[in-house]
Amino acid sequence: GAVVSQHPSRVICKSGTSVKIECRSLDFQATTMFWYRQFPKQSLMLMATSNEGSKATYEQGVEKDKFLINHASLTLSTLTVTSAHPEDSSFYICSARESLAGEQFFGPGTRLTVL
């Protein structure tokens, strides 16, 4: 199947700093990328959907000024957690699909720890 990578896999930062997470589709062009957040022993919660070249659509309760999403190319989307706080510590997972009816391929996730 298609490969989606995330970078970094793990990041520790101080409270108040901003962290950028990259999601790349390595062997296909992703018209849509999704960002999820997963707490321990809980399900993946969809945060936002991003389509290449347009603004991301955020799920209810997700602050768009806090979680900045950029999908500037067909192979790269970035999630920036601005002014991170300890409650933002979580596992962030992205997925990508080539077309509307296409399968979503998931990245391996990024573990964010905010001290």
Place this chain on the structure above:
Amino acid sequence: GEDVEQSLFLSVREGDSSVINCTYTDSSSTYLYWYKQEPGAGLQLLTYIFSNMDMKQDQRLTVLLNKKDKHLSLRIADTQTGDSAIYFCAEGDSWGKLQFGAGTQVVVTP
């Protein structure tokens, strides 16, 4: 709101069959999915079933869907140690948005 529920843990002996159950609430779901997550890896799509189907079989995997009860199950025949992982069920709408359960940790013992 919509909710997907599944049990958190299942222990099974190697060679036996595993059955993982899932219930969902959104009757407008178009597809229902089973994903597998191994440590350090992304979610891998195992199989899916269209909402107007009752059953789908794919080698060792059998998916049963009871749409009336909104109940989905995944049966793994002849479970192997390599099947140890977390299994997520998910429901998807026609736009491809997925709603996941919390995942079932399957542990296969020799």
